[in-house]
Amino acid sequence: MKKFAVLICLFVHQALLAQEKPKLIVGIVVDQMRQEYLYRFERKFGESGFKRLMSQGFMLTNAHYNYVPTYTGPGHASIFTGSTPAIHGIIGNDWWDRSLKISVNCVEDARQKPIGSVEGNGDVSPWRLLSTTITDELKLSSQKKSKVIGISIKDRGAVLPAGHLADAAYWFDSKTGKFISSTYYVNALPTWVENFNALKLGETYLNKEWNTFLPISQYTESGPDDSPYEQKWKGVDKPIFPYDLKRLKDANGNYDLMIQTPFGDDLLASFAEAALKGENLGKGDQTDFLTVSFSSPDIIGHRMGPNSIEVEDVYIRLDRNLESLFNKLDSEVGKSNYLVFLTADHAVAEVPQSLKDDRIPGGNFVEGKAMRDELNTFLQKQFPGKKLIEYDYNNQLYFNQDLFAGDPRTSGIDLLIATDLITNYLQSKEGVAQVFSKSTLKQGGYNEAGIKGMIVRGYNYKRSGDIAYELEPGWIGGGGPQGTTHGSSFSYDTNVPILFYGKGIQKGSSAKYHTITDIAPTLSVLLRIKFPSGCTGQPITEIIDGK
Ligand code: ZN
Ligand code: ZN
Numbered sequence: 001m002k003k004f005a006v007l008i009c010l011f012v013h014q015a016l017l018a019q020e021k022p023k024l025i026v027g028i029v030v031d032q033m034r035q036e037y038l039y040r041f042e043r044k045f046g047e048s049g050f051k052r053l054m055s056q057g058f059m060l061t062n063a064h065y066n067y068v069p070t071y072t073g074p075g076h077a078s079i080f081t082g083s084t085p086a087i088h089g090i091i092g093n094d095w096w097d098r099s100l101k102i103s104v105n106c107v108e109d110a111r112q113k114p115i116g117s118v119e120g121n122g123d124v125s126p127w128r129l130l131s132t133t134i135t136d137e138l139k140l141s142s143q144k145k146s147k148v149i150g151i152s153i154k155d156r157g158a159v160l161p162a163g164h165l166a167d168a169a170y171w172f173d174s175k176t177g178k179f180i181s182s183t184y185y186v187n188a189l190p191t192w193v194e195n196f197n198a199l200k201l202g203e204t205y206l207n208k209e210w211n212t213f214l215p216i217s218q219y220t221e222s223g224p225d226d227s228p229y230e231q232k233w234k235g236v237d238k239p240i241f242p243y244d245l246k247r248l249k250d251a252n253g254n255y256d257l258m259i260q261t262p263f264g265d266d267l268l269a270s271f272a273e274a275a276l277k278g279e280n281l282g283k284g285d286q287t288d289f290l291t292v293s294f295s296s297p298d299i300i301g302h303r304m305g306p307n308s309i310e311v312e313d314v315y316i317r318l319d320r321n322l323e324s325l326f327n328k329l330d331s332e333v334g335k336s337n338y339l340v341f342l343t344a345d346h347a348v349a350e351v352p353q354s355l356k357d358d359r360i361p362g363g364n365f366v367e368g369k370a371m372r373d374e375l376n377t378f379l380q381k382q383f384p385g386k387k388l389i390e391y392d393y394n395n396q397l398y399f400n401q402d403l404f405a406g407d408p409r410t411s412g413i414d415l416l417i418a419t420d421l422i423t424n425y426l427q428s429k430e431g432v433a434q435v436f437s438k439s440t441l442k443q444g445g446y447n448e449a450g451i452k453g454m455i456v457r458g459y460n461y462k463r464s465g466d467i468a469y470e471l472e473p474g475w476i477g478g479g480g481p482q483g484t485t486h487g488s489s490f491s492y493d494t495n496v497p498i499l500f501y502g503k504g505i506q507k508g509s510s511a512k513y514h515t516i517t518d519i520a521p522t523l524s525v526l527l528r529i530k531f532p533s534g535c536t537g538q539p540i541t542e543i544i545d546g547k
Contacts, residue, residue: 078090
């Protein structure tokens with residue numbers, strides 16, 4: 001009988017253990033990271049950074065964004081809502097507001113004021129995000145007792161992951177070199193943030209030299225250092241190491257220069273460790289959540305391109321930042337008490353000129369005012385004296401709706417004819433793959449395949465434009481012979497890492513197709529809480545079942 005009771009006790013105890021939730025979740029986003037980097041730079045990584053996630057956690061090798069545009073704001077919103085811009089409403093970093101007739105930023109909120117810097121970029125909140133986030137759901141499920149903190153160099157990288165109910169979000173103000181917040185979250189910076197700012201680490205980095213972490217001869221995974229595809233900073237003859245920040249800072253925007261180097265990651269990693277301690281994360285009864293978005297890989301990636309030694313060095317150094325952060329989590333929260341996931345908000349295209357020089361199709365498509373002017377001039381023949389195209393953003397054209405408000409017989413403009421003319425004109429241009437009108441997109445289902453489906457899932461009827469186009473593979477909007485960007489529906493932009501590691505996660509990997517929207521529902525199942533309100537993704541069963 002006694003033996004039986006002990007057995008029951010053991011059983012109950014083990015069941016309770018199995019149900020125990022992690023004390024802390026750390027959601028890491030690397031801004032502009034390809035899945036490919038994990039393999040290409042693997043030999044240069046240490047054992048305890050990226051490799052710790054790859055070898056001791058669960059790795060998806062075929063995870064993709066399932067919409068366009070693959071930009072930073074939409075990416076962060078999609079990771080944490082398990083949804084796409086059609087539903088969460090973050091259709092770009094910026095877009096055209098039809099009613100206000102101005103361009104708006106995804107996190108700007110004129111009702112808020114900066115906290116921690118008078119002049120800083122602090123009129124910011126998540127108010128344009130239409131879905132709850134996984135971080136919101138954690139808050140709701142715990143009667144707001146879980147702590148949620150979001151940090152990044154970019155404001156949107158901190159604000160969107162942290163959600164509507166966050167205790168705080170902090171981002172880097174490149175005017176003052178401080179981490180700041182907004183009145184949406186706090187009335188004053190907490191002491192630990194003030195103390196961190198007082199260290200003036202940014203200033204220290206600005207007086208340093210950026211040289212390669214390893215001897216430069218070892219960067220065999222990248223192209224030559226002196227490359228014609230890299231954008232030079234002001235004051236340098238060639239885009240080559242070492243970069244003396246002290247000498248270059250004045251001509252290149254001071255802290256704006258610093259965040260274009262791996263020192264931006266160093267700074268954020270130190271801030272993450274300060275947040276762990278300062279907020280006592282993972283020390284309470286409820287699961288806490290820290291979101292960390294490393295922005296510098298994106299800023300440097302745009303300038304130098306994915307084949308540069310500069311980008312390789314950023315990843316080798318980020319690997320060491322991760323190692324240090326994981327060690328800190330081991331000692332502060334306990335090795336078996338936390339769960340980490342790591343992903344990216346998009347990947348990146350090759351520098352188009354480098355493709356052309358290799359006889360691979362690609363190019364730079366002229367956008368912005370030049371394209372609008374060209375289209376409006378073309379439309380003059382049909383609609384004299386009328387300026388039809390009001391703006392273009394995110395591969396979409398916005399019509400001046402006022403022109404269609406009246407009777408087409410008196411206004412002289414028929415929406416269908418105008419749409420048809422523009423569609424055909426764009427379709428005939430070199431570099432344009434497909435053009436869709438708003439009405440065509442409305443007929444598309446959310447789960448539609450191909451480029452149209454990618455656009456539909458990224459298209460919000462209230463916020464998006466009247467015509468959407470997708471460029472051919474290898475083409476980017478704007479730019480020149482140096483530098484590159486992201487935003488397309490193609491795999492070089494969509495295929496990003498998804499790695500889970502820590503409490504409740506078994507070792508493994510899967511090449512099954514998954515989308516970025518699957519991260520949030522996976523966390524919901526692991527934490528046994530509601531899915532975010534706009535969630536369209538599915539839990540990654542391989543991770544949950546440990547297969
Ligand atoms: Zn980004
Ligand atoms: Zn970018």
